[in-house]
Amino acid sequence: MLLQTILTALAATPLHGVVAKPxxxxxxAQPGPSNIETEYNIxxxxxxxxxxxxxxxxxxxxxxxxxSPSTQEPNYSYTWTxxxxxxxxxxxxxxxxxxxxxxxxxxxxxxxxxxxxxVSNPSGALGSGRxxxxxxxxxxxxxxxxxxxxxxxxxxxLRATALITYSRWLLNSTDTANHDEANNVWDVxxxxxIYVAQYWNQTGFDLWEEVNGSSFFASAVQHRALVEGAALGxxxxxxxxxxxxxxxxMLCFLQSYWNGEYILANINTEPGFNRTGIDANSVLxxxxxxxxxxxxxxxxxxxxxxxxxxxxKAYIDVFRAIYTxxxxxxxxxxxxxxxxxxDIYVDGNPWYITTLAVxxxxxxxxxxxxxxxxxxxxxxxxxxxxxxPSAQEGTYKPGQNETDHLLAAIVDTGDSFVDKTFEYIPEGxxxxxxxxxxxxxxxxxxxxxxxxxxxxxMRNARVAALDNGPxxxxxxxxxxxxxxxxxxxxxxxxxxxxxxxxxxxxTAPPCTVLITFNLNATTxxxxxxxxxxxTSDLGNFSVNDALAGTAKEYTDEHxxxxxxxxxxxxxTVEYSYLRKEPDASVIVETVHRAFAVPGCPADGxxxxxxxxxxxxxPGK
Ligand code: NOJ
Ligand code: NOJ
Numbered sequence: 001m002l003l004q005t006i007l008t009a010l011a012a013t014p015l016h017g018v019v020a021k022p023x024x025x026x027x028x029a030q031p032g033p034s035n036i037e038t039e040y041n042i043x044x045x046x047x048x049x050x051x052x053x054x055x056x057x058x059x060x061x062x063x064x065x066x067x068s069p070s071t072q073e074p075n076y077s078y079t080w081t082x083x084x085x086x087x088x089x090x091x092x093x094x095x096x097x098x099x100x101x102x103x104x105x106x107x108x109x110x111x112x113x114x115x116x117x118x119v120s121n122p123s124g125a126l127g128s129g130r131x132x133x134x135x136x137x138x139x140x141x142x143x144x145x146x147x148x149x150x151x152x153x154x155x156x157x158l159r160a161t162a163l164i165t166y167s168r169w170l171l172n173s174t175d176t177a178n179h180d181e182a183n184n185v186w187d188v189x190x191x192x193x194i195y196v197a198q199y200w201n202q203t204g205f206d207l208w209e210e211v212n213g214s215s216f217f218a219s220a221v222q223h224r225a226l227v228e229g230a231a232l233g234x235x236x237x238x239x240x241x242x243x244x245x246x247x248x249x250m251l252c253f254l255q256s257y258w259n260g261e262y263i264l265a266n267i268n269t270e271p272g273f274n275r276t277g278i279d280a281n282s283v284l285x286x287x288x289x290x291x292x293x294x295x296x297x298x299x300x301x302x303x304x305x306x307x308x309x310x311x312x313k314a315y316i317d318v319f320r321a322i323y324t325x326x327x328x329x330x331x332x333x334x335x336x337x338x339x340x341x342x343d344i345y346v347d348g349n350p351w352y353i354t355t356l357a358v359x360x361x362x363x364x365x366x367x368x369x370x371x372x373x374x375x376x377x378x379x380x381x382x383x384x385x386x387x388x389p390s391a392q393e394g395t396y397k398p399g400q401n402e403t404d405h406l407l408a409a410i411v412d413t414g415d416s417f418v419d420k421t422f423e424y425i426p427e428g429x430x431x432x433x434x435x436x437x438x439x440x441x442x443x444x445x446x447x448x449x450x451x452x453x454x455x456x457x458m459r460n461a462r463v464a465a466l467d468n469g470p471x472x473x474x475x476x477x478x479x480x481x482x483x484x485x486x487x488x489x490x491x492x493x494x495x496x497x498x499x500x501x502x503x504x505x506x507t508a509p510p511c512t513v514l515i516t517f518n519l520n521a522t523t524x525x526x527x528x529x530x531x532x533x534x535t536s537d538l539g540n541f542s543v544n545d546a547l548a549g550t551a552k553e554y555t556d557e558h559x560x561x562x563x564x565x566x567x568x569x570x571x572t573v574e575y576s577y578l579r580k581e582p583d584a585s586v587i588v589e590t591v592h593r594a595f596a597v598p599g600c601p602a603d604g605x606x607x608x609x610x611x612x613x614x615x616x617x618p619g620k
Pocket of ligand 2: 067082450
């Protein structure tokens with residue numbers, strides 16, 4: 001309350017009364033609490049409307065979180081593991097802070113995710129764990145066979161985090177039924193933690209589903225999940241040695257994203273990747289691994305750390321020059337920001353989640369400085385001069401006058417990004433995915449669940465920063481496990497099991513076999529090859545559900561198309577290949593092929609087999 005009062009006083013006093021140094025010149029006409037509360041309520045309703053059973057989620061499995069009700073340009077009527085988990089993280093936090101009606105949504109999330117974990121898909125199946133990296137499913141919980149950037153390895157970690165937060169609440173309660181529930185939820189969490197411990201060091205697609213490599217966002221959320229997962233598992237009396245052994249390796253690896261000036265969003269990328277690496281990926285990664293009890297720690301990239309502040313400044317500045325709607329902004333104004341400068345998706349625009357993320361990260365940093373000195377160094381001075389032009393190097397302790405001015409300027413800057421976002425929120429308060437870089441009009445998917453969830457977490461962060469209200473839960477960033485790195489590229493293989501007590505069907509095959517189909521077929525640029533067959537894994541001979549091949553190893557001498565598919569053991573499948581032409585026409589092979597999938601290795605591990613085929617007919 002005190003800070004709120006100070007802020008209000010500062011805003012109301014043009015001469016700034018007792019303030020020794022001139023405040024930041026930016027004037028916020030409306031610090032906006034009432035606007036924010038209105039939009040917050042719209043956002044919570046916006047989230048609920050998009051969950052199966054909600055008013056904009058017709059045909060969606062009850063409790064499944066739709067990305068957006070938009071069915072064309074773009075079609076977002078799927079459930080993404082990432083979007084759903086980030087949304088659920090917000091819902092769980094709100095539940096813990098007293099919104100008891102959210103419990104039902106949380107329990108439906110547990111049971112639908114338990115089911116989804118068992119749905120085999122183009123990334124793989126549960127038995128090998130590989131299927132957990134699938135980014136999205138149809139909203140009726142069936143597999144999506146279409147071409148996509150997969151796997152995406154942030155999903156299991158984010159889901160674990162949402163469920164761990166809920167489980168800690170269950171365990172803290174005195175009701176033993178809640179403890180039983182925590183044990184059931186653990187079975188879902190455990191699959192995700194094993195996945196992280198096994199695959200964290202393998203490349204995958206980033207959160208924007210475009211870049212194959214290592215993604216800061218994914219690595220940061222994976223590290224968080226293992227640290228808090230180990231702590232929760234211990235409370236439940238589980239063996240957590242795998243998570244404890246990998247978390248330090250991941251902390252070491254996380255450091256490789258820092259280039260001395262900003263966080264590189266993507267590393268270990270493929271040849272041809274050509275971006276600066278400045279990307280909302282890192283800002284969102286910092287937000288998602290914020291720990292209210294942490295110090296301004298560089299190694300876990302906490303919001304108030306030097307690294308995060310330098311990165312934030314670099315990130316904001318990129319968008320000043322490139323968007324028309326920012327062209328009148330001065331060097332100290334807030335601007336609309338997007339994913340990354342080189343973005344071309346829908347022509348590359350500012351996004352609601354990213355512009356709100358700047359505010360959220362600043363509110364979190366402000367809260368951390370309640371217990372930590374602000375240390376302005378030559379590295380962070382440019383950041384500080386952006387929020388507070390007269391800032392100088394030095395150490396500012398909590399409670400000092402100048403510290404309060406710096407903190408007020410931080411909140412002021414955060415508010416300016418919220419106000420900037422409000423300029424582009426249409427009448428009625430709906431939040432789409434993007435707004436036009438040219439004129440600010442909403443673009444791409446309407447009513448994006450993630451946009452609403454992002455507004456809600458920003459609002460909660462602001463309340464916590466200003467009122468010293470309840471904050472998000474600590475994940476253990478200050479704990480010993482999260483502070484010591486060991487630099488080995490380890491991986492631990494575990495056993496994945498359907499979380500039957502949490503709602504999963506017990507029908508998944510205990511093991512699968514990884515089949516590589518090598519097809520020798522000459523194609524021309526723009527012509528693509530697909531595989532389909534007589535089982536649901538192979539798309540039931542439906543052209544739309546055929547599996548895309550890759551031509552990465554294709555050469556003129558060796559026209560190789562590759563298909564990698566995980567199939568249940570000991571079944572004979574029928575299949576054919578087909579070509580999709582640049583004009584969208586389809587040429588289906590006239591031959592019907594058959595292949596007997598071998599049984600699984602005796603030790604239950606993932607078996608494999610290689611099939612060599614040659615395109616037969618028609619033609620080519
Ligand atoms: C859809 C993805 O969701 C989006 O992030 C991406 O930019 C486009 N596909 C283009 O690859
Ligand atoms: C595209 C975004 O790039 C991706 O991050 C998101 O998961 C999907 N849209 C669904 O909202």
